Amino acid sequence: MTLQARLDAFKADFEAGKPPYNVPYSVIETMHRATAELIASGAAQRALKAGDMAPVFSLPDADGNMVSSAALLKNGPLVMSFYRGVWCPYCNMELQALQAALPGFQEAGASLVAISPQTAPNSRKSMRQNALAFPILSDARNDVAASFGLRFAMQDYLVELYKSLKNDLPAFNGDPSWTLPMPARFVIGQDGVIAYAEVNPDYTLRPDPSELMPALEALKASTVGSAS
Numbered sequence: 001m002t003l004q005a006r007l008d009a010f011k012a013d014f015e016a017g018k019p020p021y022n023v024p025y026s027v028i029e030t031m032h033r034a035t036a037e038l039i040a041s042g043a044a045q046r047a048l049k050a051g052d053m054a055p056v057f058s059l060p061d062a063d064g065n066m067v068s069s070a071a072l073l074k075n076g077p078l079v080m081s082f083y084r085g086v087w088c089p090y091c092n093m094e095l096q097a098l099q100a101a102l103p104g105f106q107e108a109g110a111s112l113v114a115i116s117p118q119t120a121p122n123s124r125k126s127m128r129q130n131a132l133a134f135p136i137l138s139d140a141r142n143d144v145a146a147s148f149g150l151r152f153a154m155q156d157y158l159v160e161l162y163k164s165l166k167n168d169l170p171a172f173n174g175d176p177s178w179t180l181p182m183p184a185r186f187v188i189g190q191d192g193v194i195a196y197a198e199v200n201p202d203y204t205l206r207p208d209p210s211e212l213m214p215a216l217e218a219l220k221a222s223t224v225g226s227a228s
Contacts, residue, residue, distance in 0.1 A: 002208045003093065003094060003097040003206055003207075003208045003209065004205065004206065004207075004208060006093050006097075007090055007093055007094075007204055007205070007206060008204075010089060010090070010093065011090075011204050014089075015028050027161065027165070030157065030158065030161050031158075031161075033157075034154070034155055034157075034158045035201065035202050035203070035204075037155065038152060038182070038201040038202075039201045039202065041152075041201075043149075043152055043182065043201060044182060044199045044200065044201045046149050047148060047149030047150055047182070047184065047197070047199040048148050048149050048186075048194055048197060049194065049197050050194050050195060050196055050197045050215075051193065051194065052193070052194050052197075053192055053193060053194070054069070054148075054186065054188045054192055054193070054194050055069075055144065055147040055148065056068075056069055056070050056192070057069050057144045057147070058070075059115065059137035059138060059139055059144060060120065060137065060138050061120075061123070061135040061136065061137055061138075062120050062123035062124045062126075062127055062135065062136050062138075063120070063124075064120060067113065067135060067137055069188070072111045072113070073188065073189075073190050073192065074190075075109075075111060076108075076109035076110050076111060076190065077108070077109060077110040077111075077187060077188060077189055077190060077195070077216055077219045077220075078110065078111050078112075078113070078186075078187070078188040079098075079105050079110050079111065079112045079113070079185070079186070079187055079188075079212060079216070080112075080113055080114075080115060080184075080185065080186045080187075080188065081094065081095075081098055081112075081113075081114045081115070081183075081184070081185050082114075082115050082116070082139075082145055082148070082150055082181040082182070082183060082184040082185075083095065083114060083115070083116050083181070083183055084116060084117075084180050084181065084183065084203060085116050085117065085118045085122065085126075085169075085172050085173070086116075086118060086122045086123075086125050086126040086129070086172070087167055087172060088203070090183075090203055090204055090206065091116075091183070091203075092126070092129065092130055093206075094183070094206045095114060095126065095130045095132060096130050096131075097206075097208065097209050098112060098114065098134070098209055099130065099131065099132050099133065099134070100209070101209030101210065101212075102133060102134055104209075104210075104213060105209075105212075105216065108213070108216035108217060108219075108220050109216075109220055109223075110187070110216050110219075111134075112134040113134060113135050113136075113137055114126075114132075114134065114135070114136045114137070115136070115137045115139050115144060115145070115181075116136065116137075116138070116139065116181070117138070117139050117140065117141070117142045117145070117172075117173045117175065117179070117180070117181065118138060118172050118173050119138060119172065119173060119174045120138055122172055123136040123137075123138055139181075140173075140174065140175060141175050141177060141179070142175075142177075142179050142180065142181055145181035148184065148186070149199075150181040150182045150184050150199065151179050151180070151181055152179065152180060152181075152182060153177070153178065153179050154169075154178045154179065154180060159178050162178075182199050182200065182201050182203075183199075183200055183203050183206060184197070184198065184199040184200070185197070185198045185206075185207060185212060186198075187212055187215040187216060187219070189219050190219075190223075195215040195216075195218065195219055196212055196215035198211070
C-alpha cells in the first residue's frame with residue numbers, strides 16, 4: 001500500500017468520526033476551511049523549488065547534537081522531510097514510510113533527516129514510536145522552515161480549535177508563536193542545489209518516498225559520470 005493510500009484510509013475513518021476518533025463534523029469543517037485558505041494564499045508557490053540553492057543550516061538532533069547540512073552534503077545528497085510534529089498522525093505515517101525507504105536512499109548515497117519545530121523530547125518520542133533509524137532535527141520557531149519558504153502562522157480560529165482539542169503546540173514546540181511548516185520534501189545535491197522539491201499546503205497529501213528516487217538516481221549518475 002502506498003503512503004497516500006494509507007493516509008487516505010486514515011482520513012476517511014477520521015472524518016467519518018469512527019472510533020476512536022469520534023470527531024464532530026464542525027471540527028472537520030474548520031480544518032477544511034484552514035487548509036483551503038492556506039492553499040488560496042499561494043504560500044506553497046513561494047517556497048523554494050528545484051533549481052534553487054538550499055539554505056545552509058545547523059540544527060540539534062533529538063540528543064542535542066548539532067547536525068550541519070554542509071557536513072551531511074560532504075558525504076552525498078541529502079533527503080529532507082519537514083513535518084508538523086509527533087501529534088500529527090499523517091506525519092507519523094510519513095515517517096514510517098521514510099524509514100521503510102531508508103535503505104534505498106542509502107544505496108543511492110544519500111542521508112535522510114526529518115525536521116520539525118517540536119522540542120527534543122518530542123523528537124525522541126517520534127523516533128521511539130516510529131522505530132526510526134534517521135535523525136529528527138528540532139527547528140525552533142520554524143526558522144529553517146522559513147528559510148525554505150514553509151513557515152506559516154495558524155489562523156486565530158484554528159488556534160482556538162487546537163486549544164479546544166488540547167493540542168498545545170506551544171508546549172510541543174517550546175514556542176508561543178503558533179506557527180507550523182507546510183509539509184515538504186527536498187532532495188539536495190552535493191552542490192547545494194535543490195534537485196527535487198514537493199510542498200503541499202494540504203497536510204493530508206504526501207508523496208510516496210519512491211517519488212524521490214529518480215532525483216537521487218540522477219544525482220548518483222551525474223556523480224559517476226563526472227568521476228569517469
